[in-house]
Amino acid sequence: MSNYHQKSIAYCFGLMAFAVTGSSRADEFTDADLQRYQQQFMATVAEGRELWISPKLGSNGVACAQCHPNAANTHPETYPKFQKQLGKVVPLWEMINWCLRNPLEGQPLAADDPKMTALQAYVTYERRGVKLEPGKH
Amino acid sequence: MNTLNNSRRNFMKNVGALALGSTLPFSLVELAFAESDQNFTFAYISDAHLQHIKGTRFVRTWDRGLIRAVAETNLLTPKPDFVIFGGDLAQLGSKAELDHGTEILSALNTKVHHVMGEHDYYLDLGEYWEKLFGPQYYSFDHKGVHFIILNSIRTYDDWTFKRWPTSEQRMLEMAGLDNPNGSPFMVGEEQRKWLKSDLAKINKNTPVVVFSHSPLQKIYKGWNFWTEDAEQIQALLKPFKKVSVIYGHVHQIQYNQIGNISFNSVMATAWPWPYPQSYAQAEQYLPKLTVPMNRADPFFDRDATGWQFINLANGRVDLNYTLYNNANRIVRYNTKKKRPEDSAYQGEDARIPPQTHY
Numbered sequence: 400m401s402n403y404h405q406k407s408i409a410y411c412f413g414l415m416a417f418a419v420t421g422s423s424r425a426d427e428f429t430d431a432d433l434q435r436y437q438q439q440f441m442a443t444v445a446e447g448r449e450l451w452i453s454p455k456l457g458s459n460g461v462a463c464a465q466c467h468p469n470a471a472n473t474h475p476e477t478y479p480k481f482q483k484q485l486g487k488v489v490p491l492w493e494m495i496n497w498c499l500r501n502p503l504e505g506q507p508l509a510a511d512d513p514k515m516t517a518l519q520a521y522v523t524y525e526r527r528g529v530k531l532e533p534g535k536h
Numbered sequence: 537m538n539t540l541n542n543s544r545r546n547f548m549k550n551v552g553a554l555a556l557g558s559t560l561p562f563s564l565v566e567l568a569f570a571e572s573d574q575n576f577t578f579a580y581i582s583d584a585h586l587q588h589i590k591g592t593r594f595v596r597t598w599d600r601g602l603i604r605a606v607a608e609t610n611l612l613t614p615k616p617d618f619v620i621f622g623g624d625l626a627q628l629g630s631k632a633e634l635d636h637g638t639e640i641l642s643a644l645n646t647k648v649h650h651v652m653g654e655h656d657y658y659l660d661l662g663e664y665w666e667k668l669f670g671p672q673y674y675s676f677d678h679k680g681v682h683f684i685i686l687n688s689i690r691t692y693d694d695w696t697f698k699r700w701p702t703s704e705q706r707m708l709e710m711a712g713l714d715n716p717n718g719s720p721f722m723v724g725e726e727q728r729k730w731l732k733s734d735l736a737k738i739n740k741n742t743p744v745v746v747f748s749h750s751p752l753q754k755i756y757k758g759w760n761f762w763t764e765d766a767e768q769i770q771a772l773l774k775p776f777k778k779v780s781v782i783y784g785h786v787h788q789i790q791y792n793q794i795g796n797i798s799f800n801s802v803m804a805t806a807w808p809w810p811y812p813q814s815y816a817q818a819e820q821y822l823p824k825l826t827v828p829m830n831r832a833d834p835f836f837d838r839d840a841t842g843w844q845f846i847n848l849a850n851g852r853v854d855l856n857y858t859l860y861n862n863a864n865r866i867v868r869y870n871t872k873k874k875r876p877e878d879s880a881y882q883g884e885d886a887r888i889p890p891q892t893h894y
Binding site for chain 1: 585587588589593595596597712713714715758759807808809810812814815816817818831832833834835889893894
Protein backbone atom coordinates (compact mmCIF):
# COMPACT_ATOMS: atom_id res chain seq x y z
CA MET A 400 0.00 0.00 0.00
CA SER A 401 1.33 3.37 -0.90
CA ASN A 402 1.74 6.18 1.54
CA TYR A 403 -1.00 8.04 -0.25
CA HIS A 404 -3.53 5.29 0.41
CA GLN A 405 -2.60 4.96 4.04
CA LYS A 406 -3.17 8.66 4.51
CA SER A 407 -6.54 8.72 2.86
CA ILE A 408 -7.75 5.72 4.84
CA ALA A 409 -6.70 7.44 8.05
CA TYR A 410 -8.51 10.55 6.86
CA CYS A 411 -11.72 8.59 6.23
CA PHE A 412 -11.59 7.06 9.67
CA GLY A 413 -11.09 10.47 11.09
CA LEU A 414 -14.20 11.79 9.38
CA MET A 415 -16.23 8.78 10.47
CA ALA A 416 -15.15 9.28 14.06
CA PHE A 417 -16.26 12.89 13.83
CA ALA A 418 -19.65 11.90 12.46
CA VAL A 419 -20.16 9.21 15.10
CA THR A 420 -19.44 11.49 18.06
CA GLY A 421 -21.74 14.13 16.61
CA SER A 422 -19.27 17.00 17.04
CA SER A 423 -20.04 20.02 14.92
CA ARG A 424 -17.68 22.35 13.15
CA ALA A 425 -16.52 25.48 14.88
CA ASP A 426 -18.87 27.77 13.01
CA GLU A 427 -21.95 25.81 13.89
CA PHE A 428 -22.71 26.66 17.50
CA THR A 429 -26.40 26.91 18.09
CA ASP A 430 -28.67 29.09 20.21
CA ALA A 431 -28.66 26.28 22.76
CA ASP A 432 -24.85 26.41 22.83
CA LEU A 433 -24.93 30.16 23.30
CA GLN A 434 -27.35 29.80 26.16
CA ARG A 435 -25.18 27.21 27.80
CA TYR A 436 -22.05 29.35 27.47
CA GLN A 437 -23.90 32.29 28.96
CA GLN A 438 -25.30 30.21 31.82
CA GLN A 439 -21.83 28.89 32.60
CA PHE A 440 -20.46 32.42 32.65
CA MET A 441 -23.27 33.84 34.74
CA ALA A 442 -23.00 30.97 37.22
CA THR A 443 -19.32 31.86 37.64
CA VAL A 444 -20.24 35.53 38.06
CA ALA A 445 -22.76 34.56 40.74
CA GLU A 446 -20.11 32.47 42.50
CA GLY A 447 -17.79 35.47 42.34
CA ARG A 448 -20.46 37.72 43.85
CA GLU A 449 -20.92 35.24 46.74
CA LEU A 450 -17.18 35.31 47.39
CA TRP A 451 -17.15 39.10 47.06
CA ILE A 452 -19.60 39.54 49.93
CA SER A 453 -18.33 36.60 51.99
CA PRO A 454 -16.84 37.26 55.43
CA LYS A 455 -15.09 33.87 55.08
CA LEU A 456 -12.80 34.67 52.12
CA GLY A 457 -10.19 36.21 54.45
CA SER A 458 -9.51 35.56 58.13
CA ASN A 459 -10.96 38.67 59.83
CA GLY A 460 -14.54 38.81 58.58
CA VAL A 461 -13.85 41.70 56.21
CA ALA A 462 -15.43 41.22 52.76
CA CYS A 463 -14.31 42.69 49.43
CA ALA A 464 -17.68 44.45 49.08
CA GLN A 465 -17.09 46.49 52.23
CA CYS A 466 -14.69 48.78 50.34
CA HIS A 467 -15.85 47.93 46.81
CA PRO A 468 -19.67 47.93 46.59
CA ASN A 469 -20.67 46.47 43.22
CA ALA A 470 -16.93 45.97 42.67
CA ALA A 471 -16.63 49.72 42.04
CA ASN A 472 -13.11 51.19 41.98
CA THR A 473 -11.53 47.90 40.97
CA HIS A 474 -11.08 48.94 37.33
CA PRO A 475 -10.49 45.58 35.63
CA GLU A 476 -10.39 47.45 32.32
CA THR A 477 -7.08 49.09 33.30
CA TYR A 478 -5.11 45.89 33.99
CA PRO A 479 -2.38 44.84 33.50
CA LYS A 480 -0.97 48.10 34.80
CA PHE A 481 1.98 49.53 36.66
CA GLN A 482 1.47 49.62 40.43
CA LYS A 483 4.04 51.94 41.92
CA GLN A 484 3.82 50.26 45.31
CA LEU A 485 4.64 46.87 43.76
CA GLY A 486 7.19 48.39 41.39
CA LYS A 487 5.99 46.49 38.34
CA VAL A 488 3.18 45.85 35.90
CA VAL A 489 0.68 43.38 37.38
CA PRO A 490 -2.46 41.61 36.16
CA LEU A 491 -5.70 42.00 38.12
CA TRP A 492 -5.35 38.72 39.99
CA GLU A 493 -2.15 39.86 41.67
CA MET A 494 -3.95 42.95 42.94
CA ILE A 495 -6.82 40.77 44.22
CA ASN A 496 -4.25 38.70 46.10
CA TRP A 497 -2.81 41.86 47.61
CA CYS A 498 -6.27 42.64 49.00
CA LEU A 499 -6.71 39.07 50.26
CA ARG A 500 -3.43 39.30 52.17
CA ASN A 501 -3.83 42.81 53.56
CA PRO A 502 -7.31 44.18 54.34
CA LEU A 503 -8.73 40.63 54.54
CA GLU A 504 -5.71 39.23 56.42
CA GLY A 505 -6.12 36.01 54.45
CA GLN A 506 -4.25 33.64 52.16
CA PRO A 507 -3.61 34.43 48.48
CA LEU A 508 -5.22 32.26 45.78
CA ALA A 509 -3.44 30.54 42.87
CA ALA A 510 -3.89 32.32 39.54
CA ASP A 511 -5.96 29.41 38.20
CA ASP A 512 -7.93 28.74 41.39
CA PRO A 513 -11.63 28.55 40.45
CA LYS A 514 -12.29 31.11 43.19
CA MET A 515 -9.88 33.55 41.56
CA THR A 516 -11.60 32.97 38.20
CA ALA A 517 -14.98 33.63 39.79
CA LEU A 518 -13.80 36.82 41.53
CA GLN A 519 -12.42 38.15 38.25
CA ALA A 520 -15.58 37.16 36.37
CA TYR A 521 -17.71 39.11 38.86
CA VAL A 522 -15.50 42.20 38.90
CA THR A 523 -15.34 42.33 35.12
CA TYR A 524 -19.07 41.71 34.73
CA GLU A 525 -19.90 44.68 36.99
CA ARG A 526 -17.68 46.79 34.72
CA ARG A 527 -19.20 45.55 31.45
CA GLY A 528 -19.56 48.08 28.67
CA VAL A 529 -16.59 50.17 29.78
CA LYS A 530 -13.86 50.41 27.14
CA LEU A 531 -10.54 48.67 27.70
CA GLU A 532 -7.84 51.06 28.88
CA PRO A 533 -4.84 48.94 29.83
CA GLY A 534 -2.31 50.80 31.92
CA LYS A 535 -4.63 53.69 32.78
CA HIS A 536 -4.42 55.43 36.13
CA MET B 537 -6.43 40.57 76.70
CA ASN B 538 -3.40 42.12 78.40
CA THR B 539 -1.36 42.13 75.22
CA LEU B 540 -4.19 43.81 73.35
CA ASN B 541 -4.62 46.52 75.91
CA ASN B 542 -0.89 47.12 76.12
CA SER B 543 -0.49 47.43 72.40
CA ARG B 544 -3.42 49.82 72.27
CA ARG B 545 -1.90 52.00 74.96
CA ASN B 546 1.45 52.08 73.17
CA PHE B 547 -0.25 52.86 69.92
CA MET B 548 -2.06 55.80 71.45
CA LYS B 549 1.21 57.12 72.79
CA ASN B 550 2.85 56.80 69.39
CA VAL B 551 -0.04 58.42 67.62
CA GLY B 552 0.07 61.29 70.07
CA ALA B 553 3.75 61.88 69.51
CA LEU B 554 3.39 61.60 65.76
CA ALA B 555 0.45 63.95 65.63
CA LEU B 556 2.16 66.59 67.73
CA GLY B 557 5.25 66.43 65.59
CA SER B 558 3.88 66.37 62.11
CA THR B 559 0.29 65.48 61.35
CA LEU B 560 -1.95 67.98 63.05
CA PRO B 561 -2.82 70.91 60.79
CA PHE B 562 -2.12 73.78 63.19
CA SER B 563 -2.26 76.30 60.37
CA LEU B 564 -5.83 75.30 59.65
CA VAL B 565 -6.84 75.84 63.27
CA GLU B 566 -5.44 79.36 63.14
CA LEU B 567 -7.22 80.12 59.93
CA ALA B 568 -10.56 78.99 61.29
CA PHE B 569 -10.26 81.35 64.22
CA ALA B 570 -8.93 84.36 62.36
CA GLU B 571 -12.28 85.96 61.70
CA SER B 572 -14.64 86.70 64.54
CA ASP B 573 -15.27 86.30 68.23
CA GLN B 574 -18.58 84.58 67.68
CA ASN B 575 -17.04 81.64 65.90
CA PHE B 576 -16.74 78.33 67.56
CA THR B 577 -15.61 74.95 66.39
CA PHE B 578 -16.68 71.41 66.94
CA ALA B 579 -15.09 68.20 65.74
CA TYR B 580 -16.79 65.48 63.73
CA ILE B 581 -15.73 61.85 63.75
CA SER B 582 -17.79 59.32 61.84
CA ASP B 583 -18.16 55.83 60.40
CA ALA B 584 -15.69 53.83 62.48
CA HIS B 585 -17.30 50.43 61.64
CA LEU B 586 -15.55 48.64 64.51
CA GLN B 587 -15.81 44.99 63.56
CA HIS B 588 -15.73 42.17 66.07
CA ILE B 589 -13.90 39.03 64.94
CA LYS B 590 -14.23 36.97 68.12
CA GLY B 591 -13.21 37.03 71.76
CA THR B 592 -11.07 40.11 72.23
CA ARG B 593 -10.21 40.45 68.53
CA PHE B 594 -11.46 43.33 66.39
CA VAL B 595 -10.43 44.26 62.85
CA ARG B 596 -7.21 46.13 63.43
CA THR B 597 -7.34 48.73 60.66
CA TRP B 598 -10.82 50.03 61.56
CA ASP B 599 -9.79 50.27 65.23
CA ARG B 600 -6.75 52.30 64.30
CA GLY B 601 -8.75 54.79 62.29
CA LEU B 602 -10.93 55.68 65.26
CA ILE B 603 -8.11 55.64 67.80
CA ARG B 604 -6.11 58.04 65.67
CA ALA B 605 -9.06 60.42 65.14
CA VAL B 606 -9.74 60.49 68.89
CA ALA B 607 -6.10 61.15 69.75
CA GLU B 608 -5.81 63.97 67.22
CA THR B 609 -9.13 65.56 68.16
CA ASN B 610 -7.86 65.78 71.73
CA LEU B 611 -4.89 67.78 70.49
CA LEU B 612 -6.95 70.52 68.86
CA THR B 613 -6.17 73.99 70.19
CA PRO B 614 -8.37 75.75 70.99
CA LYS B 615 -10.46 72.86 72.18
CA PRO B 616 -13.63 72.20 70.16
CA ASP B 617 -16.87 72.98 72.02
CA PHE B 618 -18.11 69.43 71.45
CA VAL B 619 -17.63 66.37 69.26
CA ILE B 620 -20.21 64.77 67.01
CA PHE B 621 -19.90 61.07 66.33
CA GLY B 622 -21.73 60.66 63.02
CA GLY B 623 -22.91 57.04 63.26
CA ASP B 624 -21.78 53.52 62.30
CA LEU B 625 -19.65 53.09 65.38
CA ALA B 626 -20.25 49.33 64.99
CA GLN B 627 -20.20 47.09 61.92
CA LEU B 628 -22.94 44.66 62.95
CA GLY B 629 -24.54 46.49 65.89
CA SER B 630 -23.37 44.05 68.58
CA LYS B 631 -22.82 44.95 72.22
CA ALA B 632 -19.18 43.94 71.84
CA GLU B 633 -18.69 46.44 69.03
CA LEU B 634 -20.65 49.27 70.65
CA ASP B 635 -18.84 48.73 73.97
CA HIS B 636 -15.49 48.67 72.20
CA GLY B 637 -16.35 51.95 70.48
CA THR B 638 -17.53 53.51 73.71
CA GLU B 639 -14.23 52.63 75.31
CA ILE B 640 -12.19 54.20 72.51
CA LEU B 641 -14.39 57.32 72.44
CA SER B 642 -14.17 57.64 76.23
CA ALA B 643 -10.67 59.02 75.70
CA LEU B 644 -12.14 62.18 74.16
CA ASN B 645 -11.83 65.13 76.50
CA THR B 646 -15.00 66.83 75.20
CA LYS B 647 -18.73 66.16 75.31
CA VAL B 648 -19.84 63.79 72.48
CA HIS B 649 -23.20 63.84 70.70
CA HIS B 650 -24.07 60.66 68.85
CA VAL B 651 -25.90 60.14 65.54
CA MET B 652 -27.43 56.73 64.79
CA GLY B 653 -26.05 54.77 61.82
CA GLU B 654 -27.64 51.74 60.18
CA HIS B 655 -24.80 49.52 61.38
CA ASP B 656 -25.62 50.53 64.96
CA TYR B 657 -29.37 50.14 64.56
CA TYR B 658 -30.65 47.09 62.74
CA LEU B 659 -29.69 44.40 65.25
CA ASP B 660 -31.86 45.62 68.15
CA LEU B 661 -33.33 48.82 66.63
CA GLY B 662 -31.11 51.01 68.76
CA GLU B 663 -31.99 49.59 72.15
CA TYR B 664 -28.46 49.07 73.45
CA TRP B 665 -27.19 52.18 71.66
CA GLU B 666 -29.81 54.28 73.52
CA LYS B 667 -28.56 52.93 76.85
CA LEU B 668 -25.05 54.05 75.99
CA PHE B 669 -25.66 57.32 74.18
CA GLY B 670 -29.20 58.54 74.82
CA PRO B 671 -32.15 59.35 72.57
CA GLN B 672 -32.09 58.63 68.84
CA TYR B 673 -33.26 62.15 67.95
CA TYR B 674 -33.23 65.45 69.83
CA SER B 675 -32.16 69.07 69.59
CA PHE B 676 -29.95 71.40 71.61
CA ASP B 677 -28.89 75.03 71.48
CA HIS B 678 -25.32 76.21 71.62
CA LYS B 679 -24.03 79.79 71.33
CA GLY B 680 -27.00 80.97 69.31
CA VAL B 681 -27.15 77.96 66.96
CA HIS B 682 -29.97 75.41 66.99
CA PHE B 683 -28.62 71.87 66.53
CA ILE B 684 -30.82 68.93 65.55
CA ILE B 685 -29.92 65.24 65.58
CA LEU B 686 -32.08 62.90 63.50
CA ASN B 687 -32.16 59.15 63.07
CA SER B 688 -32.35 59.17 59.27
CA ILE B 689 -31.63 55.48 58.69
CA ARG B 690 -35.02 54.02 59.52
CA THR B 691 -36.97 52.38 56.72
CA TYR B 692 -40.37 50.93 55.83
CA ASP B 693 -42.01 49.01 58.70
CA ASP B 694 -42.65 46.00 56.49
CA TRP B 695 -38.95 45.63 55.87
CA THR B 696 -37.98 46.20 59.50
CA PHE B 697 -40.61 44.08 61.21
CA LYS B 698 -41.92 41.49 58.76
CA ARG B 699 -39.25 40.58 56.24
CA TRP B 700 -36.55 38.78 58.22
CA PRO B 701 -36.71 35.68 60.43
CA THR B 702 -34.03 36.96 62.84
CA SER B 703 -32.67 40.33 63.88
CA GLU B 704 -29.15 39.08 63.05
CA GLN B 705 -30.20 38.50 59.46
CA ARG B 706 -31.91 41.89 59.31
CA MET B 707 -28.65 43.49 60.45
CA LEU B 708 -26.61 41.59 57.86
CA GLU B 709 -29.00 42.48 55.04
CA MET B 710 -28.82 46.19 55.84
CA ALA B 711 -25.06 46.10 56.44
CA GLY B 712 -24.27 45.25 52.81
CA LEU B 713 -24.12 48.63 51.09
CA ASP B 714 -24.78 47.17 47.65
CA ASN B 715 -27.18 44.47 48.82
CA PRO B 716 -30.30 44.48 46.61
CA ASN B 717 -32.27 43.12 49.63
CA GLY B 718 -31.70 46.38 51.53
CA SER B 719 -34.27 49.12 51.84
CA PRO B 720 -34.16 52.91 51.39
CA PHE B 721 -33.41 55.05 54.44
CA MET B 722 -35.94 57.52 55.79
CA VAL B 723 -36.53 59.79 58.73
CA GLY B 724 -40.17 58.75 58.95
CA GLU B 725 -43.41 60.32 60.06
CA GLU B 726 -42.83 60.22 63.82
CA GLN B 727 -39.62 62.26 63.59
CA ARG B 728 -40.96 64.59 60.91
CA LYS B 729 -43.82 65.50 63.26
CA TRP B 730 -41.36 66.04 66.09
CA LEU B 731 -39.08 68.12 63.83
CA LYS B 732 -41.97 70.32 62.78
CA SER B 733 -42.92 71.12 66.37
CA ASP B 734 -39.27 71.54 67.40
CA LEU B 735 -38.66 74.04 64.60
CA ALA B 736 -41.89 75.92 65.34
CA LYS B 737 -40.23 77.34 68.49
CA ILE B 738 -37.16 78.62 66.63
CA ASN B 739 -36.70 82.11 65.23
CA LYS B 740 -36.25 82.01 61.43
CA ASN B 741 -32.99 83.98 61.69
CA THR B 742 -31.41 81.46 64.05
CA PRO B 743 -28.77 79.34 62.28
CA VAL B 744 -29.92 75.71 62.15
CA VAL B 745 -27.53 72.77 61.84
CA VAL B 746 -28.92 69.26 61.27
CA PHE B 747 -26.90 66.09 61.84
CA SER B 748 -28.05 62.93 60.12
CA HIS B 749 -26.32 59.72 59.11
CA SER B 750 -27.66 59.51 55.57
CA PRO B 751 -27.65 62.48 53.18
CA LEU B 752 -30.94 64.38 53.50
CA GLN B 753 -30.80 64.59 49.72
CA LYS B 754 -31.00 61.99 46.94
CA ILE B 755 -27.71 60.99 45.35
CA TYR B 756 -27.67 57.25 44.62
CA LYS B 757 -30.39 54.91 45.79
CA GLY B 758 -28.47 51.67 45.14
CA TRP B 759 -26.05 52.40 47.98
CA ASN B 760 -28.49 54.34 50.13
CA PHE B 761 -26.70 57.64 49.46
CA TRP B 762 -30.30 58.62 49.81
CA THR B 763 -33.12 59.53 52.17
CA GLU B 764 -36.58 58.60 50.98
CA ASP B 765 -38.35 61.57 52.61
CA ALA B 766 -35.54 64.08 51.90
CA GLU B 767 -37.86 66.57 50.18
CA GLN B 768 -40.22 66.63 53.16
CA ILE B 769 -37.35 67.36 55.55
CA GLN B 770 -36.00 70.03 53.21
CA ALA B 771 -39.46 71.64 53.12
CA LEU B 772 -39.48 71.88 56.93
CA LEU B 773 -36.05 73.56 56.87
CA LYS B 774 -36.89 75.95 54.06
CA PRO B 775 -38.23 78.89 56.15
CA PHE B 776 -34.88 79.33 57.95
CA LYS B 777 -32.24 81.73 56.64
CA LYS B 778 -29.15 79.71 57.48
CA VAL B 779 -29.43 75.93 57.36
CA SER B 780 -26.65 73.36 57.22
CA VAL B 781 -27.03 69.59 57.02
CA ILE B 782 -24.00 67.49 57.92
CA TYR B 783 -24.09 63.76 57.22
CA GLY B 784 -21.87 60.67 57.33
CA HIS B 785 -22.55 57.29 55.71
CA VAL B 786 -20.95 58.08 52.33
CA HIS B 787 -17.28 57.77 53.41
CA GLN B 788 -16.28 60.54 51.03
CA ILE B 789 -16.37 64.30 50.55
CA GLN B 790 -19.64 65.59 49.14
CA TYR B 791 -21.22 69.02 49.32
CA ASN B 792 -24.19 70.69 47.76
CA GLN B 793 -26.55 73.63 48.01
CA ILE B 794 -30.31 73.20 47.61
CA GLY B 795 -32.13 76.51 48.02
CA ASN B 796 -31.19 77.84 51.45
CA ILE B 797 -29.77 74.52 52.67
CA SER B 798 -26.05 73.72 52.57
CA PHE B 799 -25.11 70.06 52.62
CA ASN B 800 -21.75 68.70 53.74
CA SER B 801 -20.67 65.11 54.22
CA VAL B 802 -17.90 63.91 56.53
CA MET B 803 -15.14 61.35 56.04
CA ALA B 804 -15.06 57.90 57.57
CA THR B 805 -12.31 56.77 59.92
CA ALA B 806 -12.69 53.18 58.66
CA TRP B 807 -12.39 53.05 54.86
CA PRO B 808 -13.26 55.25 51.87
CA TRP B 809 -16.04 54.48 49.40
CA PRO B 810 -15.94 54.88 45.64
CA TYR B 811 -18.01 57.71 44.20
CA PRO B 812 -21.20 56.23 42.76
CA GLN B 813 -20.16 57.32 39.27
CA SER B 814 -17.49 54.61 39.32
CA TYR B 815 -20.24 51.99 39.29
CA ALA B 816 -20.73 51.84 35.54
CA GLN B 817 -24.16 50.14 35.62
CA ALA B 818 -26.19 52.77 37.47
CA GLU B 819 -27.42 56.31 37.18
CA GLN B 820 -26.44 58.60 40.04
CA TYR B 821 -26.75 62.25 40.99
CA LEU B 822 -23.57 63.34 42.69
CA PRO B 823 -23.97 67.10 43.25
CA LYS B 824 -22.17 68.95 40.44
CA LEU B 825 -20.71 71.29 43.03
CA THR B 826 -18.70 68.51 44.67
CA VAL B 827 -15.01 68.29 43.85
CA PRO B 828 -14.30 64.64 44.68
CA MET B 829 -11.62 63.66 47.12
CA ASN B 830 -8.52 62.09 45.65
CA ARG B 831 -8.81 58.47 44.60
CA ALA B 832 -7.73 56.27 47.45
CA ASP B 833 -4.40 54.49 47.46
CA PRO B 834 -5.25 50.96 48.64
CA PHE B 835 -1.67 50.40 49.76
CA PHE B 836 -2.07 52.93 52.55
CA ASP B 837 -4.68 51.90 55.15
CA ARG B 838 -5.62 55.36 56.21
CA ASP B 839 -5.73 57.00 52.79
CA ALA B 840 -8.96 58.84 52.02
CA THR B 841 -10.08 58.41 55.62
CA GLY B 842 -9.95 61.05 58.32
CA TRP B 843 -11.95 63.33 60.54
CA GLN B 844 -12.89 66.98 60.46
CA PHE B 845 -13.36 70.07 62.52
CA ILE B 846 -16.04 72.55 61.75
CA ASN B 847 -15.98 76.27 62.19
CA LEU B 848 -19.33 77.97 62.54
CA ALA B 849 -18.40 81.35 61.17
CA ASN B 850 -21.43 83.61 61.45
CA GLY B 851 -23.84 80.70 61.39
CA ARG B 852 -22.34 79.07 58.30
CA VAL B 853 -20.39 75.87 58.33
CA ASP B 854 -16.76 75.70 57.22
CA LEU B 855 -15.47 72.15 57.07
CA ASN B 856 -11.82 71.32 57.52
CA TYR B 857 -11.09 67.78 56.40
CA THR B 858 -8.07 66.17 57.97
CA LEU B 859 -6.91 63.59 55.44
CA TYR B 860 -4.05 61.30 56.26
CA ASN B 861 -2.32 60.69 52.96
CA ASN B 862 -3.53 63.70 50.98
CA ALA B 863 -3.45 67.44 51.37
CA ASN B 864 -6.16 68.50 53.82
CA ARG B 865 -9.30 69.97 52.27
CA ILE B 866 -11.36 72.99 53.32
CA VAL B 867 -14.93 73.40 52.14
CA ARG B 868 -16.15 76.86 53.07
CA TYR B 869 -19.44 78.69 52.52
CA ASN B 870 -19.02 81.34 49.82
CA THR B 871 -21.27 84.20 50.96
CA LYS B 872 -21.30 85.83 47.51
CA LYS B 873 -22.19 82.73 45.55
CA LYS B 874 -24.28 81.39 48.45
CA ARG B 875 -22.91 77.87 48.36
CA PRO B 876 -20.14 75.75 49.86
CA GLU B 877 -16.93 75.66 47.83
CA ASP B 878 -13.58 73.97 48.07
CA SER B 879 -10.97 76.54 49.04
CA ALA B 880 -8.31 75.19 46.67
CA TYR B 881 -9.83 72.95 43.99
CA GLN B 882 -13.25 74.39 43.13
CA GLY B 883 -12.47 75.67 39.61
CA GLU B 884 -12.32 73.10 36.78
CA ASP B 885 -8.74 74.16 36.05
CA ALA B 886 -7.70 73.93 39.71
CA ARG B 887 -8.28 70.18 39.99
CA ILE B 888 -5.54 67.58 40.12
CA PRO B 889 -5.44 64.19 38.30
CA PRO B 890 -6.38 61.95 41.30
CA GLN B 891 -9.67 63.87 41.64
CA THR B 892 -10.89 62.38 38.38
CA HIS B 893 -12.87 59.26 39.23
CA TYR B 894 -13.96 56.84 36.54
